[in-house]
Amino acid sequence: VPKVEARVRRYKWEVKYEMKSPDCYKKLAITINGRSPGPSIVARVGDTIIVELKNSLFTENVAIHWHGIRQIGTPWMDGTEGVTQCPILPADTFVYKFVVDRPGTYLYHAHYGMQREDGLYGSLRVLLNEGESEPFQYDYDRSIILNDWYHNSSKQQSFGLSSIPFVWVGEPQSILIQGRGKFDCSTPGTPTALCNASHPECAPYAITVVPGKTYRLRIGSLTALSALSFEIEGHNMTVVEADGHYVEPFTVKNLFIYSGETYSVLVTADQDPSRNYWMSAKIVSRNSNTTNGLAILNYYPNHPRRDPPTTPPAGPHWDDRRPRLAQSGAIRARRGFIHPPPQISDRTIVMLNTQNNVGGYRRWSINNVSFNMPHTPYLIAYKHNLLDAFDQRPLSDGHDFTTYNISAVQTNPNATTSNAAYRLKFNTTVDVILQNANTMNPDNSETHPWHLHGHDFWVLGYGVGKFDATKDAGSFNLVDPIMKNTVAVHPFGWTALRFRADNPGVWAFHCHIESHFFMGMGVVFEEGVERVGELPSSIMGCGHAKGFYKP
Numbered sequence: 001v002p003k004v005e006a007r008v009r010r011y012k013w014e015v016k017y018e019m020k021s022p023d024c025y026k027k028l029a030i031t032i033n034g035r036s037p038g039p040s041i042v043a044r045v046g047d048t049i050i051v052e053l054k055n056s057l058f059t060e061n062v063a064i065h066w067h068g069i070r071q072i073g074t075p076w077m078d079g080t081e082g083v084t085q086c087p088i089l090p091a092d093t094f095v096y097k098f099v100v101d102r103p104g105t106y107l108y109h110a111h112y113g114m115q116r117e118d119g120l121y122g123s124l125r126v127l128l129n130e131g132e133s134e135p136f137q138y139d140y141d142r143s144i145i146l147n148d149w150y151h152n153s154s155k156q157q158s159f160g161l162s163s164i165p166f167v168w169v170g171e172p173q174s175i176l177i178q179g180r181g182k183f184d185c186s187t188p189g190t191p192t193a194l195c196n197a198s199h200p201e202c203a204p205y206a207i208t209v210v211p212g213k214t215y216r217l218r219i220g221s222l223t224a225l226s227a228l229s230f231e232i233e234g235h236n237m238t239v240v241e242a243d244g245h246y247v248e249p250f251t252v253k254n255l256f257i258y259s260g261e262t263y264s265v266l267v268t269a270d271q272d273p274s275r276n277y278w279m280s281a282k283i284v285s286r287n288s289n290t291t292n293g294l295a296i297l298n299y300y301p302n303h304p305r306r307d308p309p310t311t312p313p314a315g316p317h318w319d320d321r322r323p324r325l326a327q328s329g330a331i332r333a334r335r336g337f338i339h340p341p342p343q344i345s346d347r348t349i350v351m352l353n354t355q356n357n358v359g360g361y362r363r364w365s366i367n368n369v370s371f372n373m374p375h376t377p378y379l380i381a382y383k384h385n386l387l388d389a390f391d392q393r394p395l396s397d398g399h400d401f402t403t404y405n406i407s408a409v410q411t412n413p414n415a416t417t418s419n420a421a422y423r424l425k426f427n428t429t430v431d432v433i434l435q436n437a438n439t440m441n442p443d444n445s446e447t448h449p450w451h452l453h454g455h456d457f458w459v460l461g462y463g464v465g466k467f468d469a470t471k472d473a474g475s476f477n478l479v480d481p482i483m484k485n486t487v488a489v490h491p492f493g494w495t496a497l498r499f500r501a502d503n504p505g506v507w508a509f510h511c512h513i514e515s516h517f518f519m520g521m522g523v524v525f526e527e528g529v530e531r532v533g534e535l536p537s538s539i540m541g542c543g544h545a546k547g548f549y550k551p
């Protein structure tokens with residue numbers, strides 16, 4: 001294979017508010033160059049991406065995270081406000097520059113407050129170099145992002161979440177497929193001036209296929225809240241990639257996908273070519289009355305706007321956990337592409353996920369600590385020894401809740417807020433056991449997709465009930481576990497993952513549900529920060545690093 005010269009790909013993005021009607025209902029959305037979803041980045045392995053980002057929000061800060069890119073050697077480019085950089089101020093331009101070092105399906109999105117759900121997101125596709133080939137075959141490559149959509153602004157939502165009494169965001173108004181959905185304008189209380197059922201922006205998204213051809217469909221989810229089941233009427237999907245890693249192919253009728261995950265599936269257009277077919281995304285795990293998101297699989301030469309003659313598939317029952325657990329458990333690394341994990345770990349952190357009242361506020365906690373974002377980004381604080389910028393008390397590794405009842409409402413009166421971080425010894429192997437529990441509502445536990453910045457982790461196993469180290473650690477898959485950057489913790493269950501603390505920097509690890517992270521459901525890992533090179537001054541200018549910014 002000839003060595004291909006790596007390229008530099010430059011993008012000029014302007015982030016601003018615009019009135020959009022992605023589900024026929026007009027609302028302010030955060031756009032990139034006028035678009036939501038924003039422009040897709042398509043690059044090849046080894047390319048350098050340069051995004052010159054101008055913040056034209058006038059009165060609001062911004063930051064963009066490159067989801068799934070590990071930022072090896074550039075931890076300051078991770079785009080996580082409060083962790084790796086100061087926010088980009090209105091009218092300022094910030095230049096993101098990083099290398100995409102691995103093929104796969106990735107995402108980008110806002111990582112400041114809850115802005116992601118205002119529409120600031122897009123896809124990042126990294127192709128193999130010319131002359132290299134995937135271990136599977138397809139004729140065409142397509143990407144879609146699934147999302148849920150609220151008519152309230154994220155600012156109104158975050159205000160409610162941090163109020164006493166607590167105001168929950170509720171279920172989304174619609175599900176978007178590649179930025180398009182359909183809110184029913186005849187819903188009582190809908191102002192007719194705001195809802196236009198025939199607005200061109202809310203025509204269903206259509207993927208045109210040529211009969212007989214096979215499509216690689218890259219599917220990412222950036223929902224604010226919802227777990228989804230995605231299916232294409234009459235077509236099976238063969239899963240071949242997850243979060244940038246090849247998986248041993250397996251075939252599904254519906255794909256469960258959680259916020260922050262990406263999958264590639266192969267779909268062959270082998271059905272009756274005289275018609276179109278529905279693609280449908282349904283909310284699972286929550287008892288939601290949001291209507292399913294719909295798009296069209298358009299068989300050429302039928303008209304892409306022609307509705308399929310059938311009723312869209314209803315999808316699985318929202319509360320049936322078994323198939324979701326079964327899909328999670330079925331995924332294996334692809335033979336020939338297995339990276340076996342270290343067989344032992346140096347440290348195990350058990351993270352009990354609970355919902356609590358802390359000081360009268362409704363919060364999510366990890367081992368009774370609810371996360372608050374500091375004003376001085378950790379990376380800057382560690383590198384410049386500004387350690388009074390955040391809580392220096394060590395956090396618990398959480399092995400002490402053997403008597404905790406995960407199946408009942410618990411008050412957890414010791415729950416508190418903190419912005420302390422976990423410090424990991426560089427180049428060690430760390431296990432994290434994510435333990436789910438009952439929320440503050442009786443007989444209720446939710447699905448939480450946990451996302452780790454700066455790494456991929458091995459998914460060692462899943463279980464129902466409380467993790468039992470003596471019994472469950474023996475069942476870990478140490479042979480062919482997949483690597484991912486986002487994984488679900490199922491209701492009342494646990495998920496075990498392992499990673500190498502080998503990427504110098506400071507990295508967020510959090511529930512990818514926008515409101516849950518806002519309510520404290522996350523932690524921060526520091527590793528090898530003494531090995532991080534000189535930080536660019538462009539990430540500075542806030543908190544204790546106020547005077548450090550040199551334009």
Ligand SMILES: O=C1O[C@H]([C@@H](O)CO)C(O)=C1O
Nearest residue numbers: 168355439440441446516519
């Ligand atoms: O964080 C959450 O709060 C609500 C509910 O638990 C409040 O009663 C909910 O469904 C969440 O996911």
